[in-house]
Amino acid sequence: MTITVFVTGGAGYVGSHSAKAFANAGWNVVVYDNLSRGHRDLVKWGDLIEGDILDTDALTVALKRVKPDAVAHFAAFAYVAESMQQPEIYYRNNVRGTMSLLDAMVAAEVKQMVFSSSCATYGVSDELITEDTPQRPINPYGETKLICEKMIRDYGAAHGIRSVMLRYFNAGGCDPEGETGERHDPEPHVIPLAIKGAMDGTFTFNILGGDYDTPDGTCVRDYVHVSDLADAHWRALDYLNRGGETDVFNLGTGRGYSVMELADAVSRVAGKTVPRVIADRRPGDPPSLVASAAKAQRVLGWTPQRSDLDTILKTAWDWFQKETSRNL
Ligand SMILES: NC(=O)c1ccc[n+]([C@@H]2O[C@H](COP(=O)([O-])OP(=O)(O)OC[C@H]3O[C@@H](n4cnc5c(N)ncnc54)[C@H](O)[C@@H]3O)[C@@H](O)[C@H]2O)c1
Numbered sequence: 001m002t003i004t005v006f007v008t009g010g011a012g013y014v015g016s017h018s019a020k021a022f023a024n025a026g027w028n029v030v031v032y033d034n035l036s037r038g039h040r041d042l043v044k045w046g047d048l049i050e051g052d053i054l055d056t057d058a059l060t061v062a063l064k065r066v067k068p069d070a071v072a073h074f075a076a077f078a079y080v081a082e083s084m085q086q087p088e089i090y091y092r093n094n095v096r097g098t099m100s101l102l103d104a105m106v107a108a109e110v111k112q113m114v115f116s117s118s119c120a121t122y123g124v125s126d127e128l129i130t131e132d133t134p135q136r137p138i139n140p141y142g143e144t145k146l147i148c149e150k151m152i153r154d155y156g157a158a159h160g161i162r163s164v165m166l167r168y169f170n171a172g173g174c175d176p177e178g179e180t181g182e183r184h185d186p187e188p189h190v191i192p193l194a195i196k197g198a199m200d201g202t203f204t205f206n207i208l209g210g211d212y213d214t215p216d217g218t219c220v221r222d223y224v225h226v227s228d229l230a231d232a233h234w235r236a237l238d239y240l241n242r243g244g245e246t247d248v249f250n251l252g253t254g255r256g257y258s259v260m261e262l263a264d265a266v267s268r269v270a271g272k273t274v275p276r277v278i279a280d281r282r283p284g285d286p287p288s289l290v291a292s293a294a295k296a297q298r299v300l301g302w303t304p305q306r307s308d309l310d311t312i313l314k315t316a317w318d319w320f321q322k323e324t325s326r327n328l
Contacts (some may be wrong), residue, residue, distance in 0.1 A: 004028040005237060006066055006110070007046070008053055008101060010075030012157025014116065014171055014229055015123040016180040018072060019045040021230035022237075028067050032059070033075065042180045049295055053097040056104050063108035070112035070237050073101060076144075078261040079188045080120065083141035084284045094144035095151070101153045112165040112240040113152065119222070119252070121146040121167060124286045126213075130166070131248050131295055139284030153246065160248050162237035168229055169222040169252035169291045171307035173312035174319035176227065181319035191223070191313065194263050195320050205274050207259050209281035212288075218278075220288040222252040225306040225315070235300040249300060252291025253307045262309070 005022050009015040012030030015038070019029045022045065029046025032053070040048065044277030049066075051058045053075045063071075076094045077083070083090040097117075105113065121135045135144045154161050171190045174181035183193055197205035210217045232251050257265070263274045297304040306312070 002026065002028055003070070004030065004066060004068045005243065006071045006109070007031045007074065008071065009033055009038065009076065010046070011035055011040065011048065011180045012074060013184070013228055014168070015072070016044070017226045017230040017254060018044040018233040019043070019075070020175065020180060021227070021234045022072070023235050024077060030064060030068065037077070039183055042183070046303070052076065053101050054093070056100040059101060059104035060107045063104050063110055066095035068110055070114065070240060071101065071105060071110055072114045073098065073167065074116045076116065078141065079135050080141050080284045081137055081188060081282055083144070086268065087140035090140050090144045098148040099151060104159070105161060106155065106159045111161050112237070113161055114236045114240070115148065115152055115163060115165045117149055117165045117167040117248070118142060118145045119167055119169045119289045119291065121149065122257060122289065126175040126288055128254065128290055128292045129250065130292045131250055137139050138286060144318035149248070156246050162240055162244065164240060164244070164246070166232055166236060167248065167250050169224055169250070169289060171222040171226045171229055172220045172313040173225040173227065173306065176315050178308065178318060178322060181323070182316065183316065183323065189284060190221070190233055190259060191316050192320065194266040194274050195270070195317055197274035198272040199320065199324065203275070205263055205276040206279040207263065207276055208279055208285065210278035211281070214258055214287055216258050216260045219285055220256040220258050220290065222254070222256050222290045223307065223309060223312055224252050224304060225312050228304040228307050231305070232296060232300065232302045235302050239300055247299065249296040250291040251291050251296060251302070252293050253290055253304055254290065256290035257309060263317055265309050266313055269310055270296050270317055
């Protein structure tokens, strides 16, 4: 029997890569996205239903018609700095949106879900972060993801929805075949900004804070290739399809790089120096976030294949070269 996955946010960065992974597994994909931050041309592996997750009636109609085996829920706002300035849009879109989706799933009797959670739920931790590390978010974005995790568990217990919550660390890189990639406007993410520095001689890469308690004073992050994240999503759905119980997994590599090391690595991969300056810290940024993904390896059999920093940066570099020529 062919599995059908209903992908909220499938026109975005992680969602489109995951849609490709689902389709490659032979599954039917239906994307549900309001295109507020996604792109029609990145929906290539299934039909697009244009709709808002806040619209519970439209979602219910769509779910009853599609009758998916599972929902993969990516749709959200996901920028830390924006969440500090406009928490209301984060609580509305992420928390209310997820509640609306859960209500629609209950009405349409959809019983499995994979949820995009985040390392931002942990807050400050100077140790390797396991799933048991206390979750104490320090920005509204992380707070909304933590509330969603709790809501998904509570709805699940009451209504028989089994779920996997995947706490990604920093997604990076783009589809190695160049079929989809990262496109945000404005772009807040560190890898595209460092690449912009190497590509555009007039752009200076701002390193946000040089006085953190880290080896070189800049923030340390655990970068994981987006195609490896996509792979984890089909493994999570496969786990649920085989009867797996609700669970949570970190997705990272166990190795952190500072933003300064990242800028050096982009210079190396691009063969061009990234002009950079140390700017003020950004409120809401923890000094260091590095995952232990031992549990995902043990239970889901997930091992990152493309998450060495050079592969992440090379695939991103190739994508942004293509994007630049697309825009000329
Ligand atoms: N990119 C990362 O490093 C990262 C890390 C941890 C967690 N996450 C989570 O992964 C998910 C995907 O992130 P991304 O980087 O691909 O973001 P993205 O902005 O590229 O994609 C989000 C998609 O959701 C859609 N969307 C947003 N609100 C919607 C709504 N109300 N109704 C319908 N569609 C809506 C957008 O149009 C977009 O296509 C998010 O839930 C994010 O919190 C991302």
